[in-house]
Amino acid sequence: MSRTYVVTGSASGVGACVAGLLRERGDRVVGVDLRDAEVQADLSTDEGRERAVEEVLAATDGTVDAVVACAGISAPVPTTVAVNFFGVTRFLTGLLHALERSEAPRVAVVSSMATLQPVSEAIVDACLADDEDEALRVAATLAEQGPQVGYLAYPSSKRALSRWVRRECVTAAWAGRGIPLNAVAPGTVLTPMTTQLLSTPESVAMVDAAVPMPLNGHQSPESVASLLLWLTDAANTHVTGQTIYDDGGADAVLRGDDVWTGTVPSPAG
Numbered sequence: 231m232s233r234t235y236v237v238t239g240s241a242s243g244v245g246a247c248v249a250g251l252l253r254e255r256g257d258r259v260v261g262v263d264l265r266d267a268e269v270q271a272d273l274s275t276d277e278g279r280e281r282a283v284e285e286v287l288a289a290t291d292g293t294v295d296a297v298v299a300c301a302g303i304s305a306p307v308p309t310t311v312a313v314n315f316f317g318v319t320r321f322l323t324g325l326l327h328a329l330e331r332s333e334a335p336r337v338a339v340v341s342s343m344a345t346l347q348p349v350s351e352a353i354v355d356a357c358l359a360d361d362e363d364e365a366l367r368v369a370a371t372l373a374e375q376g377p378q379v380g381y382l383a384y385p386s387s388k389r390a391l392s393r394w395v396r397r398e399c400v401t402a403a404w405a406g407r408g409i410p411l412n413a414v415a416p417g418t419v420l421t422p423m424t425t426q427l428l429s430t431p432e433s434v435a436m437v438d439a440a441v442p443m444p445l446n447g448h449q450s451p452e453s454v455a456s457l458l459l460w461l462t463d464a465a466n467t468h469v470t471g472q473t474i475y476d477d478g479g480a481d482a483v484l485r486g487d488d489v490w491t492g493t494v495p496s497p498a499g
């Protein structure tokens with residue numbers, strides 16, 4: 231049966247790939263992007279997010295089966311936090327009632343293996359406190375110190391997003407409405423976002439040192455899209471709160487085999 235999907239970032243890269251695969255198999259897609267989309271809106275501002283929600287509701291008659299949130303940027307600027315965190319969380323929250331009207335509502339967002347990189351705890355905390363002004367203020371002070379420090383906006387926005395997914399997924403708003411909520415964390419994906427980054431042997435070596443991908447190397451947008459499609463399919467009834475590292479092994483290389491230490495206290499105390 232055909233489902234109605236909302237795909238952000240649908241004009242390029244992973245989002246375009248997701249939208250294309252969905253349309254090919256007969257699902258209805260409402261794309262949201264700055265340009266070349268059914269809904270043209272800027273997810274970096276509350277005004278843009280609210281307009282995007284309104285236009286999505288109008289285009290779908292108020293029922294949305296799934297949202298795949300791909301829109302994102304990686305520039306060393308505060309807007310990265312606005313798009314990658316608040317442009318996802320506030321947009322999704324605005325669509326909860328429309329998702330509730332579906333028989334099998336599902337949501338997946340695109341995080342990143344960058345969640346494993348150093349972050350600004352102040353940005354992460356402000357994001358999780360839903361304090362956009364403070365998150366952007368801290369990101370601006372970091373950006374003033376140059377692009378290397380300013381880059382912290384990116385891993386911080388993605389770490390906060392993955393933590394938000396984990397925290398929200400079990401609440402009445404999400405689990406209570408029967409909505410699995412997950413994230414996919416890619417490694418290095420061949421899209422316009424990485425074209426320049428991978429343009430010289432030196433920059434490739436730098437990227438590969440930071441993002442080691444022993445399984446099959448750099449990945450196609452399809453390798454991310456197919457997992458996003460499964461997570462948002464009706465077949466996914468119990469996977470929720472996960473950040474799935476779809477990254478050629480980068481997470482396993484960087485964090486090793488024990489990611490369970492100290493997570494659940496013993497019932498014996």
Ligand code: NAI
Nearest residue numbers: 239241242243244264272273274301302342418419421423
């Ligand atoms: P891309 O640059 O090809 O596509 C991103 C899309 O988001 C573009 O169409 C752009 O117009 C849209 N967008 C940006 N700012 C927006 C705004 N303010 N409002 C609405 N739409 C906006 O990038 P790509 O690679 O497809 O990225 C998709 C997601 O994957 C992003 O969230 C990115 O952080 C994440 N990711 C990408 C990786 C890569 O290596 N390319 C690795 C890990 C994560």
